[in-house]
Amino acid sequence: MIRDLRIAVIGAGIMGEAMISGMLRHELVPPEQIMATELRADRRDEIAARYGVQVTDDNVAAVHWGQVAVFAVKPQTLPKLLPELRGTLNDGELVISIVAGAPIRHFAELLQHPQIVRSMPNTPAQIGEGMTVWTAADAVTEEQRGWARTILESFGQEQYVDDENYLDMATALSGTGPAYFFLLMEAMVDAGVHLGFPRYMAQKLVLETMQGSVLYAQKSGKHLAELKNGVTSPGGTTAAALYELERGGLRTVLTDAIWAAYRRSAELGKGK
């Protein structure tokens, strides 16, 4: 039963906190069954005060205590951290990584431990609206896959994939994706201010338009091109705007950006 699990979260930054918060909001386990590790003392105090979980700077103790060890540190931290933890995991402990680029074999080799889940969430997880893609090593049992799914869906939607190649792809599309939308919205708000709107009003118009469009696309189930055509009157404003977006190469710029993120994820996995 997941309610009895002891869950160590290694690295209590933005994403570590999002995961702790989601697990507690869904009452997966009581706070004392989560132990977060964090290098920064002020951050440890903050996490302890906010969630009532155990906190420490001792990764070895936390991983040894846990039945699940969630890795939420930056990729550059792993080459030093993982060898320090070799031999400290319990038999049957499940490792869940959210680290961009880091392949399952990297964890398995450096930890000398076979039961690894690799996942890629995104920052809307902080309000329980994340999208997480995940896969599991062959050695991960059905029961452990159930734990992983329950943990990952406590902060949003989860999607299992049976091929690890999808993880670098998901890192570029959904993991990094919120930044594309934030940049787009920021640019639109600035354009609204340029037209003459007060900033608060431009922001409301842009955010509500984004949210309405997403909900409409989800609920209607229509093809995105059909939805776009529905906005586009002959000789109208949308046709004029879309012409400029295409002329500026929006589609190819976006595609190039997503490929760049994909290549960068693969490079991170090679320690570059």
Ligand SMILES: NC(=O)C1=CN([C@@H]2O[C@H](COP(=O)(O)OP(=O)(O)OC[C@H]3O[C@@H](n4cnc5c(N)ncnc54)[C@H](O)[C@@H]3O)[C@@H](O)[C@H]2O)C=CC1
């Ligand atoms: N921020 C994002 O949009 C997403 C990040 N990720 C991945 O999640 C991981 C964490 O990212 P963030 O939460 O954004 O970073 P962050 O910098 O906010 O969090 C990392 C935390 O780990 C702590 N830390 C560093 N070394 C440590 C050590 N040896 N032991 C214990 N704690 C240590 C840091 O003090 C920091 O608080 C990264 O690998 C990133 O690739 C995955 C999906 C989305």
Ligand SMILES: O=C(O)[C@@H]1CCC=N1
């Ligand atoms: O920028 C990064 O490397 C991380 C991974 C996905 C989103 N942010």
